[in-house]
């Protein structure tokens with residue numbers, strides 16, 4: 001029992017810190033005043049954190065497959081919440097990567113919009129996480 005719980009718990013540690021970083025990183029750049037000069041540094045953190053969410057989210061599923069031979073049965077609400085999280089994570093990862101590749105030429109307003117979108121994706125995924133947890 002306990003090795004399996006340890007794998008879930010350690011995966012959850014990565015997942016929780018990743019969740020904090022995707023939202024916290026974007027909010028830090030935007031608030032209390034928009035800090036354009038910190039954008040690239042925090043975009044790397046946010047990119048890495050979205051990647052960690054995708055990897056650790058996938059590891060939850062693989063752990064269930066390894067120990068039980070199947071993934072958990074999810075209600076339709078939980079399944080929708082999971083789909084929202086996956087879409088938000090992929091969109092957040094791609095948006096942060098796009099900004100890092102092209103963002104040097106963008107004006108201040110466009111960069112600010114990008115971080116707002118990243119923050120909104122983080123908030124959406126965190127909200128969906130609560131529905132996944134309690135409608136599973």
Ligand code: HEM
Pocket residue numbers: 015016018019020022023053054055056057058060061085086088089122123125126129130132133136
């Ligand atoms: C590929 C994307 C993702 C997958 C496959 C995934 C999958 C999962 C799974 C299987 C759980 C455990 C659910 C349970 O305890 O019943 C979980 C929990 C959680 N996820 Fe994700 N997740 C993903 C992305 C995200 C993102 C982007 C965030 C936030 C920014 C996030 C935040 C959370 C939180 C906070 C929990 C803990 C919920 C709780 O137990 O109260 N996840 N995730």
